[in-house]
Amino acid sequence: MQEKSSTPLQLSDLHLPDVPSWLPLAWGWWASIGAIVVVIIIVLLVVRWKRKRLAPKKTALRLLTPSLGLQTPSSAIELLRQAAFCYYPREQIAHLTGKDWYAFLDDQVGRPLFVPHETQWQQALYQKQSTVDSNVLIEDCYQWINDALPPKKRRSVNVGKH
Template sequence: MDEDAAPQLDAATRAALQKLADIAQPPPVSWMPQTWGWAALAVLVAALLLWALWRWHQYRVRNRYRREAIAELARIEARHGAPEGRADAVTEAAALLKRVALAAWPREAVAPLSGRDWVAFLRRTAGGSSFPDEAAALLDDAEYRWPSNRRVADADEKAFLVAARRWIEGHHVPA
């Protein structure tokens, strides 16, 4: 007799095994919501998501001029790194400030401003930061009175460019 051979089943066991049926499995559970409340919540969440994306897009469109101005200011800083170019950097940054203001406010409100009125406008609209006195003095001088060979101290130029960057990033435009 071979030990590996399966044991012989008696007739009663064989009859019982033939009558067995496979286990009946329930159908898989659906991921679809079973009540209208979950469907309404899904619609509400989708609507809120679309609204948030639309608001983010509008914010990006409204503030595109700021991003472009910051990039231009970085190019000005990089272009005029030498001591003889500091006055040109301040002059170009002052013109950039005016262009940014013209992009954000009506032309008739910004274009005629110069000197102390222009500095007062920058201070009034600066948002959370103020426009420092040193930067205001350089701006006032740079606007129309500088000869082309004027020299600017490194610290003054850096302070002016920092103030310009802060104003561009943080100015507040009333709705």
């Protein structure tokens, strides 16, 4: 029998492959990064657009805050008209006065705020000493700006038509 040698075989050391690196990234990673960047840009643009669109409403509400008590009905309705000009086409509302103006305001809110108080508005707007409670009229302006601006798209409902 042969004798086993106690010396190990003369083998070379193991050569392990290099650790895979992150770069260059595979196309799937680039597509994911691109999609994330596009989504972030879209979100930022939407936020900026909303902020810009709501700026006139927020300014009008801040200026018309009922707790300040510095407004008169004539200045409140003027501020309401200026806020409406920011959202509605000038051709649609510039010519409206009196009953037509109040009807337009009520139509935008969907409930009567101004038409029932038309005589009170006329007294408050054109008399030096107002005999009506001006806080109620100013609160109606505040409520209209808060509810009607920015205008919402309305679907026409055909009642009773098939």
